[in-house]
Amino acid sequence: MIRRLNQALDEWIFSGFSTSTEALGLFRIVYCLLIIFFLGLPNFSWIAAQPDYFFDPRLFSLQIAWSGFPSVIFFQVITVLSWLAFAFLLVGYHTKKTSYILSLLIILGKGFAYSFGKIDHDIFTWIIPLIMAESHWGESFSIDSKNHPVKREAKSWPLALLALLLGFAFFTAAAPKMLGGWLSPETQATKAHLVYNYFVVGRQEIWSSAALAYENKWVWEAMDWTAIIFELFFAIAIFRTRWLGLAIVIALGFHWINLMLFNIAFVFNLPAYLAFLPWKKLAAPIKTKVDSIQLRISSPAWLLGAILLCLSMGYLTSPWAISGRTLQWDLFILSGAMLTGLIFSLLHLHSSSPAKA
Amino acid sequence: MEEKQRVRILFWLLIPVLLLGFGLSLAGLEPYPAIVFPAFESTGSKSGDIEFEKPGFFLSSDQRDAEAIDQALILAKLPESFHSAILQNRLRHPNGSGLPEKRMDIDLGGRHYVVKRTPKVWSEKEVEACTAYLLDLIPQDWHEAGLKLEVRWYRYVQLAGTDQAEQKELLEVLEWPLIASSNLPTHD
Numbered sequence: 001m002i003r004r005l006n007q008a009l010d011e012w013i014f015s016g017f018s019t020s021t022e023a024l025g026l027f028r029i030v031y032c033l034l035i036i037f038f039l040g041l042p043n044f045s046w047i048a049a050q051p052d053y054f055f056d057p058r059l060f061s062l063q064i065a066w067s068g069f070p071s072v073i074f075f076q077v078i079t080v081l082s083w084l085a086f087a088f089l090l091v092g093y094h095t096k097k098t099s100y101i102l103s104l105l106i107i108l109g110k111g112f113a114y115s116f117g118k119i120d121h122d123i124f125t126w127i128i129p130l131i132m133a134e135s136h137w138g139e140s141f142s143i144d145s146k147n148h149p150v151k152r153e154a155k156s157w158p159l160a161l162l163a164l165l166l167g168f169a170f171f172t173a174a175a176p177k178m179l180g181g182w183l184s185p186e187t188q189a190t191k192a193h194l195v196y197n198y199f200v201v202g203r204q205e206i207w208s209s210a211a212l213a214y215e216n217k218w219v220w221e222a223m224d225w226t227a228i229i230f231e232l233f234f235a236i237a238i239f240r241t242r243w244l245g246l247a248i249v250i251a252l253g254f255h256w257i258n259l260m261l262f263n264i265a266f267v268f269n270l271p272a273y274l275a276f277l278p279w280k281k282l283a284a285p286i287k288t289k290v291d292s293i294q295l296r297i298s299s300p301a302w303l304l305g306a307i308l309l310c311l312s313m314g315y316l317t318s319p320w321a322i323s324g325r326t327l328q329w330d331l332f333i334l335s336g337a338m339l340t341g342l343i344f345s346l347l348h349l350h351s352s353s354p355a356k357a
Numbered sequence: 358m359e360e361k362q363r364v365r366i367l368f369w370l371l372i373p374v375l376l377l378g379f380g381l382s383l384a385g386l387e388p389y390p391a392i393v394f395p396a397f398e399s400t401g402s403k404s405g406d407i408e409f410e411k412p413g414f415f416l417s418s419d420q421r422d423a424e425a426i427d428q429a430l431i432l433a434k435l436p437e438s439f440h441s442a443i444l445q446n447r448l449r450h451p452n453g454s455g456l457p458e459k460r461m462d463i464d465l466g467g468r469h470y471v472v473k474r475t476p477k478v479w480s481e482k483e484v485e486a487c488t489a490y491l492l493d494l495i496p497q498d499w500h501e502a503g504l505k506l507e508v509r510w511y512r513y514v515q516l517a518g519t520d521q522a523e524q525k526e527l528l529e530v531l532e533w534p535l536i537a538s539s540n541l542p543t544h545d
Contacts, residue, residue: 196409
């Protein structure tokens, strides 16, 4: 029994997610572009302006070693270093080292940001480089591939690891809801959270006002149940790539509805979902074209261009650190992601349907 | 060691780490970093009326009676997602209901462990720095003797079938003197 379980796990970890260096390379580039242009590069400079009265680090965090917020220089240095690391990752320069450094820099900075008593749960956006560091995602479409023409094989187990972490995270969202009484018909938890978000946090846009006035108890109860069923489904779906694809499409719809009702834009899961697009199929036809473009421009020019791009975008999007992205911008991102998910699902269904006689 | 074996060990080691992070989160002691999603475990009341607590911000001075100000003015330098945490954890009366103690009891190997997080006690220097920070956020025309910020917490009930809420009783008040009063006794 245990032996069979081990075999099944081995199969899932090492062969469950088929990939290639080109697929991983393309994912690496799109991941960086998603952060640079849509979600915003990390910025920690604002933290230094806050009084130590607000400093209350998590009991189990590195920041417990500090007695207050470090100086502005400290935050500016980790901000700019993380922008540079994104530039290096984008063009695949010292990719493995950069991946580790990037995630660790951001986790360090975010640890201070979350010393105000609130964690934003955007961890998946920032740990992707850490998870993918060993996958050889810098072996294609990169400066590394030009410098070291002997290619190493792509490793797919980091994708299994990412899936496991995602599934576990969804389980951690479902379990407390069940324990807390979300399934009881006496309480309408979704409605209660809507009330809190609307009146206390002041999220009063799009559908929130109309939803608040909607009184059908059973519809609200159904929403409580739907949330838990979906989160549990995601936790199980990670073990079958087809189910995972379906779970991601449902998740995108779920986040979209959350944005419309609660004005909560949970866009920080998108980079993790992005990892499970069929990159292998997408990368194959563009490989020759990308390689020829890459050869025409020298490596230092690529690197310099990426650095300039990241520094300028980091500077331009720095107001997002306080004001956040606009709701319309997040709606645009989530709608685009949902559309992409639907298109890929339909293409997948079409390609896997039996040929007509 | 063979690479596959190292990867297997990594996956097995991760399980207790993930469960520990989740266990601490359930006890209200979420570590960072941790692989945990927000649970939103609270369910609201069972009575049918949905209640919530919300603060109102007021300024007063020796010359002027209390006047309501916009909450956004005080929270202007903080990201929106942190606002409710700052309100609950930093802008409630020290003896109010906003800062409950968090503890977790763990029985392990026949021993009993308690992980406890008690509300932070601030030093005089930290409070002074925060006073300067708050003063900086308040418009200059309010900078006068006896300036005081009041955070009044009220209970509200949502009016069923509407997007309106009714203000109920005052729960607690945090008073934060920002500029000393001119009426204070002087020492000759």
